[in-house]
Amino acid sequence: MIFKVFYQEFPEEVPVRERTKVLFVEEENERNVCKKLADRNIxxxxxxxxxxxxxxxxxxxxxxxxxxxx
Known part of the structure; x- marks a missing residue:
C-alpha cells in the first residue's frame, strides 16, 4: 500500500501548517510506517x-x- 505521511521536520516545535512536509511511503500497514519512520526524528x-x-x-x-x- 502507498501512504502519504504529513510531518514536521522539527519534533520539538509546535506544528505549523505552512511548514508541513509530505512523504510517500510503500509499506504493508500504518503501524509499520510509524515503526520504520521512528528513527528519523520527525x-x-x-x-x-x-x-x-x-x-x-x-x-x-x-x-x-x-x-x-x-
Missing amino acids: NIEYIQVLDGKHLEYEKNTTEDFRVEKL
Missing part, C-alpha cells in the same frame, strides 16, 4: 492511505512524487 501529524483515483491524482499533481520503500 513529528508525524497524519498518515493517509492512497489508492485508486486519489493515488493517480497525487502522481499527476505532485512535482516530486517519489515513493520510498522502508
